[in-house]
Amino acid sequence: MSAASADPVYLSGFGNQHQTEAIEGALPRGQNSPQRAPYGLYAEQMSGTAFTEPRTVNRRSWLYRIRPSAAHPPFQRVGNRTFHSAPLPGVADPNRLRWDPMPRNGSGVDFLDSVYTVAANGDVLQRQGIAIHLYCATASMSKRYFGNADGELLIVPQDGDILLHTEFGRLLVAPGQIAVVPRSVRFRVEITDSVAAGYICENYGSAFTLPELGPLGANALAHARHFRYPVAAYEDIEDRVEVVQKFGGNLWSAEYDHSPLDVVAWHGSHAPYLYDLADFNAFGTVGYDHPDPSLYTVLTSPSDTPGQANVDFVAFPPRWMVPEHTFRPPHFHRNVMTEFMGLVRGVHDSKAEGFVPGGASLHNMWAAHGPDRETFENASAAELVPQKLEGSLPFMFETRWPLIVTDHAFEAPHRQRDYDASWAGLRRHFQPLS
Structure with missing residues (x-):
């Protein structure tokens, strides 16, 4: 040798x-x-x-x-x-x-x-x-x-x-x-x-x-x-x-x-x-509004359609959150792109529990998702002082096509059958003008 x-x-x-x-x-x-x-x-x-x-x-x-x-x-x-x-x-x-x-x-x-x-x-x-x-x-x-x-x-x-x-x-x-x-x-x-x-x-x-x-x-x-x-x-x-x-x-x-x-x-x-x-130079808003996750793209595999990647690798390293007048965690959304998310360490800033290191989630294209009830309520009432997100490393594989899940992954005992319950507690807050 x-x-x-x-x-x-x-x-x-x-x-x-x-x-x-x-x-x-x-x-x-x-x-x-x-x-x-x-x-x-x-x-x-x-x-x-x-x-x-x-x-x-x-x-x-x-x-x-x-x-x-x-x-x-x-x-x-x-x-x-x-x-x-x-x-x-x-x-x-x-x-x-x-x-x-x-x-x-x-x-x-x-x-x-x-x-x-x-x-x-x-x-x-x-x-x-x-x-x-x-x-x-x-x-x-x-x-x-x-x-x-x-x-x-x-x-x-x-x-x-x-x-x-x-x-x-x-x-x-x-x-x-x-x-x-x-x-x-x-x-x-x-x-x-x-x-x-x-x-x-x-x-x-x-x-x-x-x-x-x-x-x-x-x-x-x-x-x-x-x-x-x-x-x-x-x-x-x-x-x-x-x-x-x-x-x-x-x-x-x-x-x-x-x-x-x-x-x-x-x-x-x-x-x-x-x-x-750790070398990734994260950017974010210094004014208002939550930035789209594309701002954290590390690597991309382009497709034949500009702006719609075959797959993007997106990571969310430690970073400062400073926007004003803004709901800071990821907002509720439906995307044309499919998102598979993993977690190397720590927590994800839109999930209070259930998403742990080594776990994964899949939101196929147009699947509605966003913060769970606890995260929504805490973030809606939080004091908007500068905050540094530390100790966590979520990442995402984002692709232009829906993903087909294998039978063994779908039937696996470690798949969370109650994942939809993450959003079950979201209450009505609508107050129409009298």
Whole structure:
């Protein structure tokens, strides 16, 4: 194996043409693909976008590896377990849904085997839509690797750090941070404690990118310089290992005689990355009115309709609330966009109880929702002094299409059957003029 340091090392800058080598001189200079790569390595290009897409969105990387990715036996279908893809059978449910945290798995369940699909939309074969999963790993992936040809994976840890060993290097991801693994990049997940749990957005559509800032200017929201990419760190393992690939909505497995994480050097922009949500520069109103949640967009996957994202990743970090003459929590609303919400820690400012870390809620498009009775009454009478929201980290996957819920998530014992009761106590306050 490589003699990499214990702690991962990072490069910074979102989408940059990064270059890194685990051995000095392994990265060719002067030519992208010389006749013979240094150290007897193989040169291989990984293209995350079509060759002719505009330069600003084109993503590709050159990898210099011990063996080419083509050196593998046939893949065979294996069971999908609770890992499902769109299109899902069933109907879109207009009802509001909420779940308690998923029960913890017993010992020996690795990241891949723990993936539990909650809902999905679109179609993996059409490269549009998303799937939303939970994971709860109680073991590290040993001699086992995974790559997803259907979509990139945005991973949101909620409980426990995970160490992602990828073809491009290593990312240590803690609760409060996120990681994105692009399409087809192979990796394994090592857990650093007895359990690691969290959320996954599998994005079938265009790759996540930073949202345009418009009148907010250059210094708002997520800064490109805070995104971190791994420095090359390779595995030189000659042993039997399993490589699982997700393709066309199904899982396929092959037995390799070497580790697929054998990239000694790489350069390009199609690579996994890490972002700490503590670096997000939250904006808000300093006058009146509650801002729309789009103001907290960290990453977006645009669709073919401007303004209607395939999916937005929105986070609500600690921030000041100062608006006057304003109901400060999220107001009652019905949206054309579908909202799936999770909670890393703390509480959500529109829910008094019932929505806890590790839990989730789904409000499909046009589902009416908003603060529960207790929150409404408290916020309506609160003194409007400056207030800092601290200690919480809700987030949202917002998508233009309704989400179909899997049967196992809908029938799960941890789904709250009484979620509608959150609004049952809202009383009539109407007082017509006499």
